[in-house]
Amino acid sequence: MSWRRFLAVLKARNREFIRDRSALGWNIFFPVLIVAGFAFAFSGKPMDLYKVGVYAADPVQKLAEVQKTQAFFRTDYIQFIPISKLAPAITKVERHQLDMLFDLDQHHYWINRDSPKGYLLERVLHGADTVADITNSPAGNFQRQTVSGREIRYVDWLIPGILAMNMMFSALFGVGYVIVRYRKSGVLKRLQATPLTAFEFLSAQVVSRLWLILAITSGVYAGADLFIDFSMFGNYALLLLVFTLGAVSLISLGLLVAARIASEELAGGILNVLSWPMMFLSGVWFSLEGTNPLVQKLALLFPLTHVIDAARAIMIDGAGLAGISTQLVVLTLMSAVFLLLGAVLFRWK
Amino acid sequence: MAVLLQASNLTKRFGDVAAVNGVSFGLEAGTCFGLLGPNGAGKTTIIEMLEGITDADGGKIFYRGKPVGVDFRNDAGIMFQSTALQDYMTVREALEMFGSFYPRPAPIDELIDTCSLGEFLDRDSRKLSGGQRQRLLLAIALVNDPQVVFLDEPTTGLDPQARRNLWALVKRIRAQGKTILLTTHYMEEAYELCDEIAIMDHGKIITRGSPKTLLAEHFDEVVLQLPRADIPADPAELPLPVTLHEEEETVEILSRDINATIRILLDNDISLAGLQIRPRTLEDLFLALTGEELRA
Ligand SMILES: Nc1ncnc2c1ncn2[C@@H]1O[C@H](COP(=O)(O)OP(=O)(O)OP(=O)(O)O)[C@@H](O)[C@H]1O
Ligand SMILES: [Mg+2]
Numbered sequence: 001m002s003w004r005r006f007l008a009v010l011k012a013r014n015r016e017f018i019r020d021r022s023a024l025g026w027n028i029f030f031p032v033l034i035v036a037g038f039a040f041a042f043s044g045k046p047m048d049l050y051k052v053g054v055y056a057a058d059p060v061q062k063l064a065e066v067q068k069t070q071a072f073f074r075t076d077y078i079q080f081i082p083i084s085k086l087a088p089a090i091t092k093v094e095r096h097q098l099d100m101l102f103d104l105d106q107h108h109y110w111i112n113r114d115s116p117k118g119y120l121l122e123r124v125l126h127g128a129d130t131v132a133d134i135t136n137s138p139a140g141n142f143q144r145q146t147v148s149g150r151e152i153r154y155v156d157w158l159i160p161g162i163l164a165m166n167m168m169f170s171a172l173f174g175v176g177y178v179i180v181r182y183r184k185s186g187v188l189k190r191l192q193a194t195p196l197t198a199f200e201f202l203s204a205q206v207v208s209r210l211w212l213i214l215a216i217t218s219g220v221y222a223g224a225d226l227f228i229d230f231s232m233f234g235n236y237a238l239l240l241l242v243f244t245l246g247a248v249s250l251i252s253l254g255l256l257v258a259a260r261i262a263s264e265e266l267a268g269g270i271l272n273v274l275s276w277p278m279m280f281l282s283g284v285w286f287s288l289e290g291t292n293p294l295v296q297k298l299a300l301l302f303p304l305t306h307v308i309d310a311a312r313a314i315m316i317d318g319a320g321l322a323g324i325s326t327q328l329v330v331l332t333l334m335s336a337v338f339l340l341l342g343a344v345l346f347r348w349k
Numbered sequence: 350m351a352v353l354l355q356a357s358n359l360t361k362r363f364g365d366v367a368a369v370n371g372v373s374f375g376l377e378a379g380t381c382f383g384l385l386g387p388n389g390a391g392k393t394t395i396i397e398m399l400e401g402i403t404d405a406d407g408g409k410i411f412y413r414g415k416p417v418g419v420d421f422r423n424d425a426g427i428m429f430q431s432t433a434l435q436d437y438m439t440v441r442e443a444l445e446m447f448g449s450f451y452p453r454p455a456p457i458d459e460l461i462d463t464c465s466l467g468e469f470l471d472r473d474s475r476k477l478s479g480g481q482r483q484r485l486l487l488a489i490a491l492v493n494d495p496q497v498v499f500l501d502e503p504t505t506g507l508d509p510q511a512r513r514n515l516w517a518l519v520k521r522i523r524a525q526g527k528t529i530l531l532t533t534h535y536m537e538e539a540y541e542l543c544d545e546i547a548i549m550d551h552g553k554i555i556t557r558g559s560p561k562t563l564l565a566e567h568f569d570e571v572v573l574q575l576p577r578a579d580i581p582a583d584p585a586e587l588p589l590p591v592t593l594h595e596e597e598e599t600v601e602i603l604s605r606d607i608n609a610t611i612r613i614l615l616d617n618d619i620s621l622a623g624l625q626i627r628p629r630t631l632e633d634l635f636l637a638l639t640g641e642e643l644r645a
Binding site (some may be wrong): 011012013015016190 | 400401402419422423425427429431432433434435436437438442445446447449450451452489493
């Protein structure tokens with residue numbers, strides 16, 4: 001390993017990236033887009049969970065009246081919507097667009113037999129005025145206990161996943177694609193004719209991508225922190241460690257894919273085949289809890305799953321080193337295996 | 350003179366194609382050796398096996414009497430038939446990067462001077478003209494101050510002026526005592542630059558020697574060229590060894606005795622206004638040896 005040769009390749013790769021305005025622009029613009037999108041989505045008050053239509057000849061005034069007299073119409077987290085035409089509203093109930101519909105004049109209500117929300121609302125309707133009765137009645141031998149605490153909102157859960165996903169795309173495509181392009185155009189062949197070793201070349205590619213990914217991930221984090229209220233209860237250094245290991249493992253995976261391929265189309269295809277399942281099965285968007293156990297096992301094969309698990313543990317639960325040691329070990333092992341395989345399989349031509 | 354690089358019985362197959370089929374030759378220190386041959390003859394394959402870029406299927410390569418190893422890279426300068434450099438890299442940066450790969454790089458200013466790169470040092474290497482680009486690639490080949498320089502078709506695609514500039518450059522490198530192996534399709538180029546040439550076809554060397562010796566060995570005649578229109582009758586009826594070139598509308602006559610040939614032409618009332626006489630060239634030699642045009 002010659003540091004001089006390593007640094008020369010590192011410098012050349014960094015320079016190429018920084019001078020390639022479109023690539024640089026995209027790498028900065030895309031995360032900004034993500035932060036802006038989520039900041040917008042999670043701004044404002046929490047959304048109401050249920051939608052109930054209220055029909056009457058004069059629905060607005062009638063709704064105001066019943067809200068004074070009947071507790072159900074004051075229930076939190078239900079959005080009451082004045083309705084002036086009955087028939088289209090019934091169709092909306094059929095389509096689950098309204099969870100429940102009242103005709104205050106005729107004293108009817110509609111629910112959809114197939115809608116769980118409708119079912120719950122009906123229970124609330126029948127019980128709303130008698131909560132006091134239940135707790136006080138001899139039959140209801142229950143004492144009310146309350147706890148309070150910050151909920152884990154979707155945004156808290158989502159931010160670590162988004163950070164990791166953005167990192168994954170940059171790692172896989174940024175390295176894999178570039179190497180395949182170099183091979184196809186003959187850049188690698190020219191380098192092969194020099195004393196530069198494959199290891200020196202590959203490690204320079206890893207380091208160049210790594211600092212870029214860490215810089216951009218930190219930037220996205222800081223940007224998200226400004227505009228979005230999400231939780232971070234853990235240690236920043238630990239989070240950085242997780243993302244560093246995650247980036248190294250994903251970059252190495254990109255190297256492995258690019259070890260021999262000389263066609264950008266094929267490389268792009270394989271990288272897509274890797275990244276899309278990772279995006280959905282690593283739990284970026286939704287939890288895999290309760291899904292097919294086989295799928296859950298499969299997800300453990302993806303580095304991204306471990307990055308996201310560890311990042312969530314740190315950010316949401318404030319986990320320490322001990323709490324994420326499994327993920328750290330797995331990520332380290334994965335990096336080592338991918339990198340080693342990638343280096344062994346690597347061909348200049 | 351000492352043999353610096355020795356190839357012995359090299360072979361290489363690509364599937365059914367025997368790209369190189371038992372080729373042996375020695376490169377003497379300080380000389381320029383030319384590999385000539387039509388497209389697909391195996392020139393690039395040979396040169397890349399010597400460089401260590403392609404593994405040979407059989408045969409051995411010796412450098413200074415020892416089997417070549419990885420260290421040979423430090424002593425070899427390589428200019429591929431086609432090369433790409435990284436995007437967004439200026440001429441100077443390319444020289445600096447390649448220079449830092451080697452333990453004893455040549456001074457960059459010297460390279461810039463030798464290859465006349467001064468005018469476009471800070472230009473993106475993708476924005477060079479063909480000739481400028483070849484000069485840069487040659488400079489990169491020289492960046493390690495190599496002992497042996499491999500040039501694979503260095504002047505293909507250049508205009509005559511740029512080609513001559515590059516010839517001057519190659520001569521300068523040779524004058525510095527470097528050993529050169531070059532491939533080319535151009536006979537004038539081989540004649541101008543090479544101390545020794547090998548003509549090859551279908552993966553084999555057909556003949557080798559100095560250009561002058563080869564010509565003297567194979568030919569003792571000159572060529573008389575006449576416009577086709579100047580010969581009224583059927584040229585084949587002349588009592589001379591005549592070749593008709595339909596496309597160029599010329600007639601070529603081989604002659605060992607010019608006076609006698611001209612006398613026959615005059616006897617047949619043929620005008621000599623368009624007569625040209627030329628010596629036989631490597632081009633003719635190649636044609637005679639293989640029955641193929643060199644620049645097929
Ligand atoms: N990578 C390869 N895979 C398969 N066949 C190859 C490969 N490289 C070369 N060949 C074949 O080997 C033969 C020799 O090719 P080579 O490139 O050495 O010819 P060349 O003399 O350099 O030709 P040119 O003057 O066109 O550059 C050709 O028939 C070519 O098609
Ligand atoms: Mg060739």
